Amino acid sequence: MSNQNITEVITLLERKNRLYMALRCPSAxxxxxxxxxxxxLNTFKAVNLACLSKTITADNGxxxxxxxxxxxxxxxxxxxxxxxxxxxxxNERHNGLLQRCIPKEVSIKGVSEETTQRILQ
Structure with a gap:
């Protein structure tokens, strides 16, 4: 997917080790x-997904x-x-930290994958 097609970010937080992921998504x-x-999730087929995550809790959007x-x-x-x-x-706390670098009013289309990964580290 090119950055031009990306308009949303899905965030995931692993609770035990606080690994925070931001996945680019074409739309909401x-x-x-x-x-x-x-x-x-399919990227973890070779590695046992159960070792990484057993649950996903989403909001009601x-x-x-x-x-x-x-x-x-x-x-x-x-x-x-x-x-x-x-x-x-x-997850909400980490989303707030992400929004310090990429405010909601800034289009994610203009933010490179490299910049996103640097922010997440």
Whole structure:
């Protein structure tokens, strides 16, 4: 995917070691979010995904409506309760730190993958 097609970022935080990931996504449409997460999860087929993550907890936005289809015997999908930011507090904190470098009003299209990775380190 070229940067010109990227308009959204999906963030994931591994709770135990605080590994924070930012995945570029073509749009906030549920199908694009599901495809992006599916592609990312497939990168771990050779390495046992269960060693990395057993659950994903998403907020209740429409962009996550289709991700329950990614659930399988080794990965469970949960949805945070509405207005319960504390259930995703560590991810929300890291999102706030990311937004210090890339504010919401800045288009992600203009931010290179290299810059994004440098911010995440």
């Amino acid at each position: 449409r549920a199908t694009d979010v599901k495809e992006t997460l599916h592609a990312w 429409l962009e996550f409506a289709d991700i329950s289809g990614l659930e399988n015997e080794t990965l469970s999908i949960y949805f945070a309760r509405p207005y319960s930011a504390l259930e995703r507090r560590f």
